[in-house]
Structures are given as structure tokens and as C-alpha cells.
Amino acid sequence: MSLVQVMFYVLAAVVVGSAFFVASTKNLVRSIFMFFITLLGLAGLYVLCLADFVAVTQIVIYVGGVLVLILFAFMLSGKENLELLQKQDNKFISLGKLPALLLAGLFFIVMVNVLGKADVDNLQWVQMTKNFMPFPKANDSTVENIGVNLMTFYLLPFESISILLMMALIGAAHLARKERGTI
Incomplete structure (x- = not known):
């Protein structure tokens, strides 16, 4: 090693x-x-x-x-x-958290369904980028490589993270708007 x-x-x-x-x-x-x-x-x-x-x-x-x-x-x-x-x-599972757990399960089912049905290798823009070398050498500029990889090979994780951050922002706004003593 x-x-x-x-x-x-x-x-x-x-x-x-x-x-x-x-x-x-x-x-x-x-x-x-x-x-x-x-x-x-x-x-x-x-x-x-x-x-x-x-x-x-x-x-x-x-x-x-x-x-x-x-x-x-x-x-x-x-x-x-x-x-x-x-x-x-x-407690991880309680009656108060049931809607959130159901929504998370629904998102998981949709994500698995999309991943199962997606034919990512045959998309036109993916075919065009297959000639592009996805792995940088030690002396290459990584900014161009990052842009190409984020919009091709890692598009689904990139968008998933953006949705997760948006959900965290909505949760933070909800917590900030709660009245005193109702937490």
C-alpha cells in the first residue's frame, strides 16, 4: 500500500x-x-x-x-x-416525524426509479464528452475539468446536493420563524 x-x-x-x-x-x-x-x-x-x-x-x-x-x-x-x-x-421514529420520514422515503423511491430507468451512457452530451479525458494529470488546470465533470459524469450528485441544501435552507427558515417557546 x-x-x-x-x-x-x-x-x-x-x-x-x-x-x-x-x-x-x-x-x-x-x-x-x-x-x-x-x-x-x-x-x-x-x-x-x-x-x-x-x-x-x-x-x-x-x-x-x-x-x-x-x-x-x-x-x-x-x-x-x-x-x-x-x-x-x-427518537428517530416517532409520530411527529412521520411526514418527514414518508417524504424522505418517497424521494428515495423516486431517485431509485430514475436511476434504474436512466440510460445515461447513451445521452448525446455524454457521448460527446467521452473523448474528453476525465482525470487530470498533476500539472493540468483543474477548473475546466471540474466544469466538464460537474455537467457530465457527476450531474446527478451535483443536483442532489443542491436539492439537499435547498431543503436545509427551508428547514432553517422554518426554525427561524417559529414563535418563542414552541420548539
């Missing part, structure tokens, strides 16, 4: 472990700082994949921007709201 493979497995373990900690802990401060570790580990994985532009973008936008906003939101939150969030019942 080469050094690059060892570094990949170490970074992947750090990213998966810290992401699991973020999702499972009730302590918001620890969750925010472990999210910082997750984002930095992802940037390290991008560097190992020779995606230097994406790694720098990850650090500047997500670590430098989004995480700082999350920290400010946490610091400006009222103590009562934070205590109520930590005291909430953390």
Missing part, C-alpha cells in the same frame, strides 16, 4: 468519524467544531484527488464562510433556545 492510499484511508476515516459525531451528538459546540474537522478533511481528500481548485474553494467558502456563520448564529442564539434543543426527545 502506497503512502497516498494510507493518507486517503486516514482522511476518509477522519471525515466519516467526525461526520457521524456531528450527526449524533447533542452538544452543539462540539458538533460545530467536529463539522470544522469534517470540512477540513474533505479539503484534504480533494487535494489527494488532484482537485486543488475544489480544495481551496472548500476551505475558503465552507470553512471560512459557512462555518463562521454557524458559529455566529450559535453565539447569538438565546440560552433558552439552546437548552430546549438539547432537552428534546431524540
Whole structure:
């Protein structure tokens, strides 16, 4: 096993472990700082994949921007709201979460159905890009490669992430609009 493979497995373990900690802990401060570790580990994985532009973008936008906003939101939150969030019942399946679970299951069924019926290899724009080398060399510019790959090979994950981020934004707006004491 080469050094690059060892570094990949170490970074992947750090990213998966810290992401699991973020999702499972009730302590918001620890969750925010472990999210910082997750984002930095992802940037390290991008560097190992020779995606230097994406790694720098990850650090500047997500670590430098989004995480700082999350920290400010946490610091400006009222103590009562934070205590109520930590005291909430953390059952995964409950009657109150049934609509969300049904909606998530419906989205999963639709996604599996679309993936099963899609004939991605025979699309015209995919055929045109097969001559394009999808993997950069160490001295290549990765910006053009990123654009072509995001709009061809990784279009479905790119759009899935955009839908997930939109759902998170809607959830954040809903939580922000709740009246005091109804959390």
C-alpha cells in the first residue's frame, strides 16, 4: 500500500468519524467544531484527488464562510433556545416525524426509479464528452475539468446536493420563524 492510499484511508476515516459525531451528538459546540474537522478533511481528500481548485474553494467558502456563520448564529442564539434543543426527545421514529420520514422515503423511491430507468451512457452530451479525458494529470488546470465533470459524469450528485441544501435552507427558515417557546 502506497503512502497516498494510507493518507486517503486516514482522511476518509477522519471525515466519516467526525461526520457521524456531528450527526449524533447533542452538544452543539462540539458538533460545530467536529463539522470544522469534517470540512477540513474533505479539503484534504480533494487535494489527494488532484482537485486543488475544489480544495481551496472548500476551505475558503465552507470553512471560512459557512462555518463562521454557524458559529455566529450559535453565539447569538438565546440560552433558552439552546437548552430546549438539547432537552428534546431524540427518537428517530416517532409520530411527529412521520411526514418527514414518508417524504424522505418517497424521494428515495423516486431517485431509485430514475436511476434504474436512466440510460445515461447513451445521452448525446455524454457521448460527446467521452473523448474528453476525465482525470487530470498533476500539472493540468483543474477548473475546466471540474466544469466538464460537474455537467457530465457527476450531474446527478451535483443536483442532489443542491436539492439537499435547498431543503436545509427551508428547514432553517422554518426554525427561524417559529414563535418563542414552541420548539
